[in-house]
Amino acid sequence: MSRLEQPTPQPPRWADRLLEWFCAPHLLENVQGDLHEEFFYQVEQIGVQKAKFQYILEVLGFIKPFAIKRKPSPYPSSTTTFHPTMIRNYFNIAIRNLAKNRLYAALNIFGLTIGTLCCLYILLYVQDERSYDKHHTAAERLYRVTTELNFPDTKDPHRMSTCSPPIVPAMQAEFPEVESSTRVVDPAPFGVDRYLFKVGDKVFYQNTGYVVDSAFFQTFDYHFLAGNPKKALNAPQSMVISEALAIKLFNTTDALNKTLKVTGQVEEETYRVTGVFNNSLGKSHLMPDFFTPMNSRGIGEYVRSDNSWAGNNFLFGYLKFKPGTDVQAFEAKLAAFIERNGGDQLRQMKMQKKLFLQPVRAIHTSAEDLAMSKGTSERFLNMLLLIAGFIQLVACINFMNLSTARSTRRAKEVGVRKAVGAGRSSLMGQFLSESMLMTLIAVGLAVPLVWLLLPLLNQITGASLSLQLTQDWSTWGIIVSLVLLTGVIAGSYPAFYLSSFNPLSIFRGMRDTKTSRGAINFRKVLVVSQFVISSVLIIGAVVIQRQLNYLLKEDMGFEKNQKVIFPIRAEGSRPQIGSFRNQLRALPEVNNVSGMTAYPGRFVPNDISMYKEGESMNSATVIRFAFTDEHFVNTLKVKLLAGRNFTPQDTSSDFSKAKVLVNQTVLKTMNISQEEAIGMVLRSDREGGEQIQYTIIGVFQDINFERMSEEIKPYMVRIASPQDLPQVIADVTTQDYPAFVQKAQKIWTELFPGAPFEYLFLDQEVAQLYQAEQTFSDIIGTFTLVAIFISCLGLFGLSVFAAEQRMKEIGIRKVLGASVGSLTGLLAKDFVILVVLSICIASPIAWYLMNLWLKDFAYRIQIEWWIFVLAGGIAVMVAFLTVSFQSVRSALANPVKSLRSE
């Protein structure tokens, strides 16, 4: 017969499978039969290929409701599934099951507890970060004025969160929509980063103080412990202080009308306390130690008198709109507003300026887009949430794997329950309540643990979170939803799988091989996904750590180790700086002493636009500059590439004529060759026809004054006498820093009796620049450990199970002469293959993600192949150790024990 020679044509298998999947079981036999009959009829009529194609069309044609709709079950699902008694019963059974399988319960609960711990902390952290500035009564009507500058010679616009001094008052005057407005000056970037407070004989430094308009407390809501928010900032030289500062200064929050003396950069001023506030209403991005009004002396005076609409974009401007204002329409009017008031000035300075409005509520979480803003970024928070989700998922997968792997043990239970009339829904209810119970226990353990570990976790993230369960209902909301979500995710697959067993085949002793093979494959997929997550985290942690090391260790162009900085701030200390330096230099540990106005690692506030001979202000380059002296080069070990160092004779008191050292980038940007640079004069025109002329006497190698995520900018130094260089830098060689610091302190107290002794290490200051990356690295590192640990818990559970199932096999192999080593390998092999596979999947994902992250750095490492090998090695190693712990144990077991009971 020809049938024997040629195989019978068959309809396409996948189409048949598809049909079997979607078609209602009670219709399937007839439909499939008809389809097959038609297929063979068509084979005769139009040939195999066309018949197959027709068959596919026919199958697709059946994807219709009438064929998909299942016949309602003849046994309606029990109405008692969610009856309180049943639910109590579910939990009863669940508790007994947990008690019976302690190891599995412990593994599951342990993994879930750790996962929940991380999850909960991250959720609290994100919630806290997003809570900023939501508490103001008019929060949705508060906006900050932001600025975008365009210069003809730069491509990208410069966006910043600040604006020029007269802009906000003019808006208040010109637009009726503005209800109130305030400007905020943070003097910190201008060198006033600490304030010396004196009250009676108490003297100490305080970090932050803002200078604000008197309407500040009418615009923003702060809780006042003393004083009247509406009037607090009306009088000049008044000061509103934080609760913490009040207690520090006066030991009481009732500090109204007390006076104190404060020294900023220069002069000592006397202030009167008119208010004490705290942040009990909510956190704000404006949370300094104290506020002083704009109508005081100093910076306030300068701001009030300044009329530059183009430059001086150094203060924050806030507007509170009247209810019902169309903010977009308002924003559209700003172009005409800036043209009307500052058009001439802008054209004179050859720049364009656009103003925008940013909701105050969003400020804290959108810091990355704008220069001059602090806070976090929405991207970082989302990343954290993602990681938290992944960790919890890894813990859930443990539960799924362990409960389905053990399904054979519970198959009989399911069979009996079904035989006596349990519906699928009540079985699912039972398994779900088991996972729910597990999650409840885990969360119950995690909540007090979070509370206990908060200080430690806060150290990692640099936050100051607290767990307030009594007053904060939203925290409870988070906890409850975490329980429900975790319980359902972890429990749904086991519940679905276990309740699908057919009681008939369970009792006949047949195992449904098809579904159990499917379940084993699904378990493998789950294990692989666990290790994909872990491997991505490992690779991420390694890359981030290496990038951070690169940033910190990379040659920044100067020596940062063994440099001690003495910042001298106190009023009246300046004349003594010279003798302080001389006495320092006399110490045996000190190699060299220099002074600067801004040391590397700090924002350099001064800049000047300069052009070279034969050009004009139109093509000027902005060059940042600092003052230093002839010891700068030797103290910081800066390489001079051409020209000479300063000599004391170069010091000049004439601002408009000076000798300067420039960095390579100045030459590059201004298109000057190194040979012609020496002796070249750079010029800058000032208002009133005055001209500034700086002569280049030397060129030094580029040094990174700022974060290495930025390109190096044009930079120069000019010489000044020691009393004008308040940051004293000493190059020190010693093994015994405490002794050196003590000696320095002795000199300090003799020369500056009124000022608290202070010192900094340059390398630590530079590391400060990378605080965000350090935090990120710490977080990723921590979570990597957690994820690997949880994955290994699951792997351990599975290996225990696998060893148990293969106990007889191992016994027989042993009797036949297998060695412990080969048996261990046999048991471990299955799992190690999965881990290797997951690394293969994880590598490209991690490579892509890390390149995305590295893109933000101007100076970055290459992701090399060995990082993947290392991460893979770690993952395989850890997995192998986990698995072999159990496999060695079962390989060592006496085969008599496992074989005699049959």
Place this chain on the structure above:
Amino acid sequence: MKRTYLGEFEELVLLTVAVLEGQAYGVVLLHELVAQTGRSLRLNQVHSALQRLEDKGMLSSEMGEPTAERGGRRKRLFKVTAFGIRTLEEIQEIRSSLWNRFTNPKTDPSL
């Protein structure tokens, strides 16, 4: 009286089932319908019509013998119920009376 109406295709299927006298099932019906009407039809249309007719109580069905070309699957054989026959007759009556009036307009008493 509320009664069930038949679609044109349903009527065709019902008639064909009646014609095939107890030997009607999916594929045969399909071939018969294609042969009679010359339309291009698919099995799913026939099946859905059969199901609708059965739901309306005009067809009844039982499982027949398995055959080899169906991969050992049984076929579902359809029969027209008494209600189905009555419906067909009613349709026929209405049609013929209308046809009568159409071809012999003079004899219409209402004119």
